[in-house]
Amino acid sequence: xxxxxxxxxxxxxxxxxxxxxxxxxxxxxxxxxxxxxxxxxxxxxxxxxxxxxxxxxxxxxxxxxxxxxxxxxxxxxxxxxxxxxxxxxxxxxxxxxxxxxxxxxxxxxxxxxxxxxxxxxxxxxxxxxxxxxxxxxxxxxxxxxxxxxxxxxxxxxxxxxxxxxxxxxxxxxxxxxxxxxxxxxxxxxxxxxxxxxxxxxxxxxxxxxxxxxxxxxxxxxxxxxxxxxxxxxxxxxxxxxxxxxxxxxxxxxxxxxxxxxxxxxxxxxxxxxxxxxxxxxxxxxxxxxxxxxxxxxxxxxxxxxxxxxxxxxxxxxxxxxxxxxxxxxxxxxxxxxxxxx
Amino acid sequence: xxxxxxxxxxxxxxxxxxxxxxxxxxxxxxxxxxxxxxxxxxxxxxxxxxxxxxxxxxxxxxxxxxxxxxxxxxxxxxxxxxxxxxxxxxxxxxxxxxxxxxxxxxxxxxxxxxxxxxxxxxxxxxxxxxxxxxxxxxxxxxxxxxxxxxxxxxxxxxxxxxxxxxxxxxxxxxxxxxxxxxxxxxxxxxxxxxxxxxxxxxxxxxxxxxxxxxxxxxxxxxxxxxxxxxxxxxxxxxxxxxxxxxxxxxxxxxxxxxxxxxxxxxxxxxxxxxxxxxxxxxxxxxxxxxxxxxxxxxxxxxxxxxxxxxxxxxxxxxxxxxxxxxxxxxxxxxxxxxxxxxxxxxxxxxxxxxxxxxxxxxxxxxxxxxxxxxxxxxxxxxxxxxxxxxxxxxxxxxxxxxxxxxxxxxxxxxxxxxxxxxxxxxxxxxxxxxxxxxxxxxxxxxxxxxxxxxxxxxxxxxxxxxxxxxxxxxxxxxxxxxxxxxxxxxxxxxxxxxxxxxxxxxxxxxxxxxxxxxxxxxxxxxxxxxxxxxxxxxxxxxxxxxxxxxxxxxxxxxxx
Numbered sequence: 001x002x003x004x005x006x007x008x009x010x011x012x013x014x015x016x017x018x019x020x021x022x023x024x025x026x027x028x029x030x031x032x033x034x035x036x037x038x039x040x041x042x043x044x045x046x047x048x049x050x051x052x053x054x055x056x057x058x059x060x061x062x063x064x065x066x067x068x069x070x071x072x073x074x075x076x077x078x079x080x081x082x083x084x085x086x087x088x089x090x091x092x093x094x095x096x097x098x099x100x101x102x103x104x105x106x107x108x109x110x111x112x113x114x115x116x117x118x119x120x121x122x123x124x125x126x127x128x129x130x131x132x133x134x135x136x137x138x139x140x141x142x143x144x145x146x147x148x149x150x151x152x153x154x155x156x157x158x159x160x161x162x163x164x165x166x167x168x169x170x171x172x173x174x175x176x177x178x179x180x181x182x183x184x185x186x187x188x189x190x191x192x193x194x195x196x197x198x199x200x201x202x203x204x205x206x207x208x209x210x211x212x213x214x215x216x217x218x219x220x221x222x223x224x225x226x227x228x229x230x231x232x233x234x235x236x237x238x239x240x241x242x243x244x245x246x247x248x249x250x251x252x253x254x255x256x257x258x259x260x261x262x263x264x265x266x267x268x269x270x271x272x273x274x275x276x277x278x279x280x281x282x283x284x285x286x287x288x289x290x291x292x293x294x295x296x297x298x299x300x301x302x303x304x305x306x307x308x309x310x311x312x313x314x315x316x317x318x319x320x321x322x323x324x325x326x327x328x329x330x331x332x333x334x335x336x337x338x339x340x341x
Numbered sequence: 342x343x344x345x346x347x348x349x350x351x352x353x354x355x356x357x358x359x360x361x362x363x364x365x366x367x368x369x370x371x372x373x374x375x376x377x378x379x380x381x382x383x384x385x386x387x388x389x390x391x392x393x394x395x396x397x398x399x400x401x402x403x404x405x406x407x408x409x410x411x412x413x414x415x416x417x418x419x420x421x422x423x424x425x426x427x428x429x430x431x432x433x434x435x436x437x438x439x440x441x442x443x444x445x446x447x448x449x450x451x452x453x454x455x456x457x458x459x460x461x462x463x464x465x466x467x468x469x470x471x472x473x474x475x476x477x478x479x480x481x482x483x484x485x486x487x488x489x490x491x492x493x494x495x496x497x498x499x500x501x502x503x504x505x506x507x508x509x510x511x512x513x514x515x516x517x518x519x520x521x522x523x524x525x526x527x528x529x530x531x532x533x534x535x536x537x538x539x540x541x542x543x544x545x546x547x548x549x550x551x552x553x554x555x556x557x558x559x560x561x562x563x564x565x566x567x568x569x570x571x572x573x574x575x576x577x578x579x580x581x582x583x584x585x586x587x588x589x590x591x592x593x594x595x596x597x598x599x600x601x602x603x604x605x606x607x608x609x610x611x612x613x614x615x616x617x618x619x620x621x622x623x624x625x626x627x628x629x630x631x632x633x634x635x636x637x638x639x640x641x642x643x644x645x646x647x648x649x650x651x652x653x654x655x656x657x658x659x660x661x662x663x664x665x666x667x668x669x670x671x672x673x674x675x676x677x678x679x680x681x682x683x684x685x686x687x688x689x690x691x692x693x694x695x696x697x698x699x700x701x702x703x704x705x706x707x708x709x710x711x712x713x714x715x716x717x718x719x720x721x722x723x724x725x726x727x728x729x730x731x732x733x734x735x736x737x738x739x740x741x742x743x744x745x746x747x748x749x750x751x752x753x754x755x756x757x758x759x760x761x762x763x764x765x766x767x768x769x770x771x772x773x774x775x776x777x778x779x780x781x782x783x784x785x786x787x788x789x790x791x792x793x794x795x796x797x798x799x800x801x802x803x804x805x806x807x808x809x810x811x812x813x814x815x816x817x818x819x820x821x822x823x824x825x826x827x828x829x830x831x832x833x834x835x836x837x838x839x840x841x842x843x844x845x846x847x848x849x850x851x852x853x854x855x856x857x858x859x860x861x862x863x864x865x866x867x868x869x870x871x872x873x874x875x876x877x878x879x880x881x882x883x884x885x886x887x888x889x890x891x892x893x894x895x896x897x898x899x900x901x
Contacts, residue, residue, distance in 0.1 A: 074587060209855045219670070220469035221469050221484065238666075340400045340571070
């Protein structure tokens with residue numbers, strides 16, 4: 001038999017634990033809760049600036065776009081966050097189909113060009129992010145290659161098993177890449193998939209997140225890959241010897257968006273974050289924190305060194321409606337035909 | 342006295358049993374039932390379509406067989422390596438210092454976050470790997486696929502085999518080997534016909550434990566398997582987090598349940614009954630027989646040293662990566678990564694430690710209470726209780742995590758996003774190690790000890806406190822240790838349970854690895870290893886203070 005004293009001690013410990021746990025859970029009050037698709041090293045300084053400017057605290061976790069969307073969808077009946085922050089617009093387009101967002105038009109809404117906002121305010125862009133080719137300089141030199149200047153350059157045998165790019169199941173970068181390929185092939189999907197099939201043997205691994213391949217390319221474990229410009233320039237800034245180039249046929253750019261969650265528990269705080277993020281107040285801070293996004297707001301000037309990289313590049317926007325409508329089907333086809341042939 | 346009568350006569354036991362059944366129902370039966378319901382019921386009607394769709398998808402079938410293949414290979418490779426280490430430690434007459442080094446090297450992979458070897462392997466064996474390219478000048482090597490996943494999992498899990506085989510080998514009286522040899526058998530023949538057959542149940546046990554560990558591991562394949570070698574736990578993870586297909590992911594996990602349960606039952610009810618005991622009637626003080634020839638001893642030592650050096654090299658690389666600006670590009674010394682984890686990461690570290698600090702005593706207490714009740718008290722449903730308590734422990738973490746996510750996200754029991762859910766996950770998933778330890782200890786202790794105390798006039802309360810409790814303290818500390826270590830290092834279940842309010846170091850490490858932030862990932866890993874080593878040392882000290890007959894070394898229980 002259990003002695004009464006031990007029993008009492010057990011009961012007391014258990015009660016203390018439950019109390020402590022519930023009071024810890026309450027420490028999130030009075031703050032805005034966010035899933036950030038931007039990696040922590042960019043999201044954190046932005047949120048700190050926001051807290052400095054408004055006094056509102058930001059509680060956030062970072063997920064890659066597919067994971068974040070999966071979470072928000074799974075939590076639809078009982079939302080755990082107020083704002084979905086960052087991430088390519090096609091992720092938000094898929095979210096609209098699930099009825100995840102509460103339309104909201106921030107004060108900057110009218111100033112933004114049409115492709116930087118959803119007509120009803122389901123999402124608003126906070127930045128623009130073109131894709132680039134990033135290759136390892138040492139790898140190029142060893143194989144007597146120039147930095148790739150065409151999509152077909154990536155098919156060269158020297159790249160066999162040496163490219164890394166993101167997995168469309170989890171990454172928005174991958175989805176933007178696939179829609180870029182569909183676009184440069186005149187929206188002829190069969191032609192686009194034929195190209196991806198030819199590219200497949202050159203792909204060493206499809207990584208879980210969009211930037212997952214940047215470190216291997218920087219280290220030379222992979223020869224090159226297709227990444228968003230922020231990730232590529234960040235790799236370069238860390239000191240890795242990489243080349244950044246653009247295909248002459250053109251490559252897609254994806255707006256990075258923000259949206260208010262339907263049923264959010266702190267909608268007013270969420271709106272304040274959206275007001276701030278869609279205005280120059282946040283986007284003027286990109287350069288200071290060395291975040292190489294192209295600002296979405298027309299009043300914010302492009303940082304000179306970023307402008308130099310983008311000079312002469314053939315960049316086109318991905319049609320958000322087309323991408324949103326076809327995302328699931330195209331990703332399923334990609335899984336069936338490219339990932340697991 | 343019948344079970345029901347015990348409960349009537351002893352309300353304290355009845356109350357504890359009722360409470361245990363309540364928490365088991367809430368945190369084991371309810372999530373599993375919800376998971377099954379989610380898979381097999383579509384809009385209120387029974388439907389196996391979703392499940393069958395997964396079973397017949399050829400990619401998933403391939404992933405299933407890949408998982409089996411990987412599990413078997415890890416089982417075989419890890420058991421061999423573990424046996425080699427255990428045999429060397431038990432028979433090659435190592436000095437104390439050398440033995441400590443071997444023990445520490447073997448413990449490293451066991452107490453570190455699951456993907457630390459995976460990163461080190463990419464650095465060492467990739468197309469530009471430190472070893473493959475810089476050292477050997479090989480080109481076109483790939484670091485992804487079966488070989489590297491296998492290599493990494495063997496290195497991570499072989500300590501489990503070592504820890505289960507070493508006490509077994511130490512328990513075989515080497516004088517038996519001596520007798521066989523004096524009857525004219527060669528050393529090799531003695532090893533083959535005496536030592537090895539005595540170890541067979543232990544080897545089978547180690548194989549099954551390793552197979553199960555590999556089946557539950559999704560982090561290593563996530564980083565190393567690449568796309569040519571998909572395995573089920575990773576597929577289930579991607580199905581849910583990537584394609585937000587909860588049903589499909591749950592169905593995939595359920596496929597894993599079959600081999601996992603089979604292995605667990607085999608291990609529990611077949612292998613564990615076939616251990617041999619060697620009784621020679623000679624005092625233990627006698628000089629042990631010399632069962633290994635000098636040449637074999639040298640070979641064994643060299644092989645073990647090679648593996649130990651490999652492990653130490655991997656962790657040294659990790660430490661180095663945490664101390665330079667950017668491994669591979671800028672090798673300037675910096676403490677910046679540690680500055681990052683102790684400023685930005687401070688909350689995560691705090692969250693993890695708070696969760697571990699709550700899970701540890703609760704898990705230890707749960708293990709001792711349940712273990713004590715099912716061995717010493719008879720009450721209806723005793724066996725069922727023991728079996729139920731083992732469910733979360735036997736299943737791969739992915740299944741448990743998914744079941745918790747589905748069951749607790751919405752009312753009636755809404756716990757998603759709270760620390761309580763993560764703590765409960767750890768307590769019911771790793772507490773069973775304490776249950777097993779308690780049961781094993783109590784089986785060695787004769788009831789007559791307690792009866793003597795009662796007969797001498799002590800009350801049952803005093804008997805428990807003064808006799809039983811000190812005897813099972815080692816099991817309590819073992820339970821504490823395992824729950825703490827797993828709370829610091831596990832990821833497969835809890836990755837589904839983190840939230841904006843509560844997140845864990847392991848999840849952070851995985852996030853950092855998949856981004857460009859290798860330095861912070863390495864720094865977090867080093868921190869985890871250090872914290873765990875300190876806590877193990879403290880538990881070891883506590884154990885020594887409470888040294889009781891039949892106490893087991895805490896480390897030998899970590900493997901389970």
